[in-house]
Amino acid sequence: MKNVDDLIESAKELADRGLAKGEIADELNVSRETASWLVERSGVKSTPKAETTSQTGPHDIHVDWSAIGRDSARLTHIGFAMADLLSKEGDDVDLTIGIEKAGAPIATVVAQELETDIGTYAPAKHQWEEGDIEDLGGGFSRNFAAIRNRECYIVDDTVTSGTTLRETIEAIRGQGGDPVACVVLVDKQGVDEIDGVPVYSLINVVQVERDE
16 A cells, blocks of 8 residues: 555445454554544545544554565564564463454464464454444454463554553453563554563654654
8 A cells, every 4th residue: 555545445445344443443554543534534434524533634654564464484584583572571481362363373473483372362443433442342262272370472563552452461461361571563652561561563663743
């Protein structure tokens, strides 16, 4: 995707497929507010002009890492690099949790490299359309390893606001687990830690704005 028009068209296609706005945000690697703005712009759900997001759009950064994701060899190399960032964070960690959807395939590589079990977590944002996301809930897949009071790594593709990582940390602790560290491909917020858990990233994006 090269510009905002491409993002709007992609948001329309995803909305037409029935994806919730939270899922669209996840697919396009943007915030929920940006996803809402893109869907509004696409005309899928008409909203009175007075109620739409600012005409200039939200402040956000779109990250397109599909050149990595569509090639298994590239994805494997990236997973090895992310595993290396975690390699000195605890000797007793035996579980890696991938945040669905995009974090799961990366977590599989990380888990293999660090010789841990693999689990996945589906965040609440996948159900989100509008309103308070705290009213929704995520969950761990039963098809993968359970927490069972173990130390865990957390893997995701991007940090946009930190909400999903924080939710995952709380969910792991709620299951008696101990989240030792998080790793992401791209950090859009410059996050060093969340709720006492260190966050590592391969790429840190800094938005520079000048006050007029």
